[in-house]
Amino acid sequence: MRERPGDLRRDGAGRQPAPGAADTPEPTEALAALVAKLRTELTGVRAAMRNRAVIEQAKGVLVERLGVTPDEGFDHLVKLSQRANIKLIEVAASIVGGTAADPQVTPVTELSDGGRPAPARGTTPAPARRATPVRRATPTPATGRRPAGGAAATGRSARAPEHEALQAQHQLISSRVAASTTFDEVAEVIGTAVTSWPAPATVVITLLEPAGAHRLVGAHGMSAGERGAWRRVPPQFDVPIVTAAQDRAALLITDPKVLAERFPAMAELPYAAEAVFAAPLLDGDRVIGSLGLSWDEPIDLDDTSRRYLSALAPPVARAAAQVADRAPSPASGGPDLTAGPDSDPASWLAIVLETVPEPAAVLAPVTEDGRIVDFRIWHANAAAAELISPARAGEDATLLLAYPRVGSERLLPRLADLLHNGGAVRLGPTRVDPASTRLITAQAGRLWDRVLLVWREHSEHELIHPQLLDAERIARIGSFHWDLADPEPRCSPQLYRMYRGDERPGRISAEGLAGCVHEDDLPAVQDAIHRTLTGGEQLSWEFRGAGRLAGRQLRIVAAPVVDAGGTVTTVRGTVQDVTEERALQGRLRLAEEALTAQRRRVDAELRAAQSLQRALLPSEPELGTTEGLWVTGRSRTSNSTGQVNGDWHDACALPDGASLLVVGDVAGSGLAAMAAAARLRYAVRSYAALNMSPGEILAAVNTMLCALEPERTATLVVARYDSREHRLCWASAGQAVPVRYRGDGGAELLPGPLGLPVGVVAQVTYEDSTLEVAPGDRLLLYTDSLVGARGTDLVGALDPLLGAGTHAGRDDLEAVVSHVVGALHGGADADMAAMLVRVNG
Structure with missing residues (x-):
C-alpha cells in the first residue's frame, strides 16, 4: 500500500524518529518565528546604531577627563551602568549632557484664552538677523574637549539635577534622530523617547513642497489608512503645522478649548488632539517643513520643559535635510528636491531661472511683527538684473525698492496671500507709477517658503499693437498703406487673411487686388480710385467680391496724402468685410416691411x-x-x-x-x-x-x-x-x-x-x-x-x-x-x- 506523506516522518538523516519524539513544527510556524526573531534583531541593531553616537561621545569625554584609552573609557561606562543599575545609553547621555551647553532655541508662542498669543516662557529669543542666501548647515562633530573656562563656561555648575537630566535626554534624542535613516524612524524616536513631557499620541513630520503644501513624510501613532488620507496638507488648510511654517515660529496649545476655537479644522483630523505642539523645520533661513506633536489629553509643562520641547526642531530639521537628500523621488527616480534649492549659483534653480527669457526672480519674505512688509530679491536671472537699476540690484534689493507703487499697492498683498494660501498670481498690464509710460505684467507662484516672480515691462505702444490686431480681426477689417512710389501696398495681417486665407506677409499687387472685385462692380471701383489718385478725393465704396472673396460684400475707405504741390503721394485706407452687416440689414428691412403690413392688417381688422x-x-x-x-x-x-x-x-x-x-x-x-x-x-x-x-x-x-x-x-x-x-x-x-x-x-x-x-x-x-x-x-x-x-x-x-x-x-x-x-x-x-x-x- 502506498504511504501518504503524512503517514511517515523522518529526521534529517532519513531515519524514522523514535516513538514519543516531539512533532516538528509546521513550515509556516517556523517561518513566522524566524521573521519575528529577525525583526527583533533588526530593531535591536537600529537602536544600537542610534545609541552609538552618544556612547562614542561619552567615551571621548572620559578619555579627555581621565586620561584613559577609549577601551578603558568604555569599561568605565559599563561599570557605572552596572553599579547604578542604569542602562548604558542613559549613563552615556548623562555624561555628554552634563558637559554640553543648553541648546539655543527660538521662543514658543503659546495661545491663551480667546486664541491670543501668550508671552513666551523659558526661552531666549534668537537675535534678529538679515536674511541671507540659503546655505545648508553642516553639523560640527563633537570633539569631546571641554571648552576653556571650566565649569562656568559649560554652565554645568549653574544647572540643577533636573536640568541636567533634561539636557541628557535632549542629547540622547538628538543623537538618535541624527542616526535615523528614514522619516518614520525620526518620528518614532520622538514618540517613544523618555522625556519630561508626556509621550505624544501622534508625531508627524512634513516637508514643504514648492507650491506651499505640506507633504507627510514621517509619522508615529498613525495607521496606514490615516497616513494615506492625510498624505498632503494644502497651505490654506488652517492647522498648527501650516501656521508654524508660515509664521516661522513654534506654537504650543495646551488648552483644548483654545485649540478648538483657534483651529476648528483640527476636528477633521483622524485622531483626537487635546494639546498640540508645532514647530517649523529650518535649514538656515529657509523653511523646509514642520514638526507636529499632539496629545490626546491636556498637558501642563514648566518653562524648562517648554524650552527643551522647542529644542526638538533643530535636530529634526538637520535629519530631515539629510534624509531628503538620500531618499529617491518615486516619480522620477532621481533625488527628492522638496528639501529646496541652495544658494550655489550652479544649483538647479539658478540654471532653470537663466533659461527663462523673461525677467524672473525668487523673492524671500521680509517680516515685521509676524506681518510681511516686503520681499527681498533672493535670486534674479540675468534679464531681471538688467531690468533692475544697478543702484537697487545690490544685496539689499527688495520688491518695494524696485517697484514702489505697483509693488506696494498690487504685488505685495497678493504675494503675501500667495505664501499663505498657495495658488497663483496673475497681474495684467498695470502702470508702474502714475507719471510713467511703463506698464508691467507679472505671474507668480509659491516656491517652498518663497515666491517665484516672472514679469515683463511694456511700453504703451507695445501693448496697443496686439490690441489693434485683435480689433481688426474682431471687426473683420484690414488696413493698408500704399506709397505710390512702391508698386506693392503694405498690408496688415487681417488684410492678408482676407485676401489669401492666412496672415503671412506676401506680395499683393494692384492687379491682384483688382481681381478680388466682381466684374460688374470693377468699373465703378476703378473710377473711384482714379478720382482719388488724381483729384485727391476720399474714397468710400462698397463692392462685391470675386475669386476667393466671391459671395462677400466689401467696403473700402481710403484717404489720400498730398504733398505741398497738391500731388497724391500716399494712400492709406481700410477694407472691411460687411457681408454679415448687410445681410442683417436686409433681414431687418424685410422684417420691418412684414411688420408694417401686419400692422396695417391688424388696424383694418x-x-x-x-x-x-x-x-x-x-x-x-x-x-x-x-x-x-x-x-x-x-x-x-x-x-x-x-x-x-x-x-x-x-x-x-x-x-x-x-x-x-x-x-x-x-x-x-x-x-x-x-x-x-x-x-x-x-x-x-x-x-x-x-x-x-x-x-x-x-x-x-x-x-x-x-x-x-x-x-x-x-x-x-x-x-x-x-x-x-x-x-x-x-x-x-x-x-x-x-x-x-x-x-x-x-x-x-x-x-x-x-x-x-x-x-x-x-x-x-x-x-x-x-x-x-x-x-x-x-x-x-x-x-x-x-x-x-x-x-x-x-x-x-x-x-x-x-x-x-x-x-x-x-x-x-x-x-x-x-x-x-x-x-x-x-x-x-x-x-x-x-x-x-x-x-x-
Missing part, C-alpha cells in the same frame, strides 16, 4: 371689428322698447390691448309681449370673435321668436356651435320676462349668476343651476329657473370678466356684487360697475358686458 360691435349692440331707444322694464347696458373694450373682445348684450320685445334679455361672451378677440357674437345674437333672437324657453335656446345654440363652428365656445345668460305675470325665467351656460336687488334694499343671487358653456360638448341640456319679481326690483346681468378672469373663484366677488344695491337703486350702471371693479382691484378698462334691468310694474 380692428376697425372692422369696432364697426361690427357698434352695429351689433342695441341702442338705448331699442332697449327702451321692452314692455314693463327699464333696461340699460354697457359693453366695454379694453384700451390697453387694442383689440375688440367678444362681450355683448341684447334686449328686445318678443311677439307674445314678453321681453328677451341676453348677456354673452365669445372666447377670443378681434373680428372673428365679433362675427361669432353677431351670429349668436341673431340666433338667440330667432329661437326666442319661436317661443322657446331660455334653456331650450341655450341647447339649440350649443348644437349650432358644435355643428358649424366646433372650435368656438361662448358663455351666455338668457332671460325671458313676462310682464303680465311678473315672472322671470332664466338659464345660464357657463356665465355668472345674475343678481337681484329688491326694492326694500336687500340683495341676492338668483337661484338656479349653471350649465356648461355652449360649444364645448354636444347634446347638453340646460335647466330653466323661474322666479317672481316685484315692481321696483332690479336685476344685474353681467359677464364673468366683471368679477375676474374666466376660471377665477367667484366666492370673493359676492360681497361687492351684493353691496352694489345702493348704486343699482339709482339706476346707475356705471357706478355699479366701478364699485365692483374697485372693490376687486380689477382693471379699470377691462373688457366686459353688463346690463341693469328695473321692473316697472
Whole structure:
C-alpha cells in the first residue's frame, strides 16, 4: 500500500524518529518565528546604531577627563551602568549632557484664552538677523574637549539635577534622530523617547513642497489608512503645522478649548488632539517643513520643559535635510528636491531661472511683527538684473525698492496671500507709477517658503499693437498703406487673411487686388480710385467680391496724402468685410416691411371689428322698447390691448309681449370673435321668436356651435320676462349668476343651476329657473370678466356684487360697475358686458 506523506516522518538523516519524539513544527510556524526573531534583531541593531553616537561621545569625554584609552573609557561606562543599575545609553547621555551647553532655541508662542498669543516662557529669543542666501548647515562633530573656562563656561555648575537630566535626554534624542535613516524612524524616536513631557499620541513630520503644501513624510501613532488620507496638507488648510511654517515660529496649545476655537479644522483630523505642539523645520533661513506633536489629553509643562520641547526642531530639521537628500523621488527616480534649492549659483534653480527669457526672480519674505512688509530679491536671472537699476540690484534689493507703487499697492498683498494660501498670481498690464509710460505684467507662484516672480515691462505702444490686431480681426477689417512710389501696398495681417486665407506677409499687387472685385462692380471701383489718385478725393465704396472673396460684400475707405504741390503721394485706407452687416440689414428691412403690413392688417381688422360691435349692440331707444322694464347696458373694450373682445348684450320685445334679455361672451378677440357674437345674437333672437324657453335656446345654440363652428365656445345668460305675470325665467351656460336687488334694499343671487358653456360638448341640456319679481326690483346681468378672469373663484366677488344695491337703486350702471371693479382691484378698462334691468310694474 502506498504511504501518504503524512503517514511517515523522518529526521534529517532519513531515519524514522523514535516513538514519543516531539512533532516538528509546521513550515509556516517556523517561518513566522524566524521573521519575528529577525525583526527583533533588526530593531535591536537600529537602536544600537542610534545609541552609538552618544556612547562614542561619552567615551571621548572620559578619555579627555581621565586620561584613559577609549577601551578603558568604555569599561568605565559599563561599570557605572552596572553599579547604578542604569542602562548604558542613559549613563552615556548623562555624561555628554552634563558637559554640553543648553541648546539655543527660538521662543514658543503659546495661545491663551480667546486664541491670543501668550508671552513666551523659558526661552531666549534668537537675535534678529538679515536674511541671507540659503546655505545648508553642516553639523560640527563633537570633539569631546571641554571648552576653556571650566565649569562656568559649560554652565554645568549653574544647572540643577533636573536640568541636567533634561539636557541628557535632549542629547540622547538628538543623537538618535541624527542616526535615523528614514522619516518614520525620526518620528518614532520622538514618540517613544523618555522625556519630561508626556509621550505624544501622534508625531508627524512634513516637508514643504514648492507650491506651499505640506507633504507627510514621517509619522508615529498613525495607521496606514490615516497616513494615506492625510498624505498632503494644502497651505490654506488652517492647522498648527501650516501656521508654524508660515509664521516661522513654534506654537504650543495646551488648552483644548483654545485649540478648538483657534483651529476648528483640527476636528477633521483622524485622531483626537487635546494639546498640540508645532514647530517649523529650518535649514538656515529657509523653511523646509514642520514638526507636529499632539496629545490626546491636556498637558501642563514648566518653562524648562517648554524650552527643551522647542529644542526638538533643530535636530529634526538637520535629519530631515539629510534624509531628503538620500531618499529617491518615486516619480522620477532621481533625488527628492522638496528639501529646496541652495544658494550655489550652479544649483538647479539658478540654471532653470537663466533659461527663462523673461525677467524672473525668487523673492524671500521680509517680516515685521509676524506681518510681511516686503520681499527681498533672493535670486534674479540675468534679464531681471538688467531690468533692475544697478543702484537697487545690490544685496539689499527688495520688491518695494524696485517697484514702489505697483509693488506696494498690487504685488505685495497678493504675494503675501500667495505664501499663505498657495495658488497663483496673475497681474495684467498695470502702470508702474502714475507719471510713467511703463506698464508691467507679472505671474507668480509659491516656491517652498518663497515666491517665484516672472514679469515683463511694456511700453504703451507695445501693448496697443496686439490690441489693434485683435480689433481688426474682431471687426473683420484690414488696413493698408500704399506709397505710390512702391508698386506693392503694405498690408496688415487681417488684410492678408482676407485676401489669401492666412496672415503671412506676401506680395499683393494692384492687379491682384483688382481681381478680388466682381466684374460688374470693377468699373465703378476703378473710377473711384482714379478720382482719388488724381483729384485727391476720399474714397468710400462698397463692392462685391470675386475669386476667393466671391459671395462677400466689401467696403473700402481710403484717404489720400498730398504733398505741398497738391500731388497724391500716399494712400492709406481700410477694407472691411460687411457681408454679415448687410445681410442683417436686409433681414431687418424685410422684417420691418412684414411688420408694417401686419400692422396695417391688424388696424383694418380692428376697425372692422369696432364697426361690427357698434352695429351689433342695441341702442338705448331699442332697449327702451321692452314692455314693463327699464333696461340699460354697457359693453366695454379694453384700451390697453387694442383689440375688440367678444362681450355683448341684447334686449328686445318678443311677439307674445314678453321681453328677451341676453348677456354673452365669445372666447377670443378681434373680428372673428365679433362675427361669432353677431351670429349668436341673431340666433338667440330667432329661437326666442319661436317661443322657446331660455334653456331650450341655450341647447339649440350649443348644437349650432358644435355643428358649424366646433372650435368656438361662448358663455351666455338668457332671460325671458313676462310682464303680465311678473315672472322671470332664466338659464345660464357657463356665465355668472345674475343678481337681484329688491326694492326694500336687500340683495341676492338668483337661484338656479349653471350649465356648461355652449360649444364645448354636444347634446347638453340646460335647466330653466323661474322666479317672481316685484315692481321696483332690479336685476344685474353681467359677464364673468366683471368679477375676474374666466376660471377665477367667484366666492370673493359676492360681497361687492351684493353691496352694489345702493348704486343699482339709482339706476346707475356705471357706478355699479366701478364699485365692483374697485372693490376687486380689477382693471379699470377691462373688457366686459353688463346690463341693469328695473321692473316697472
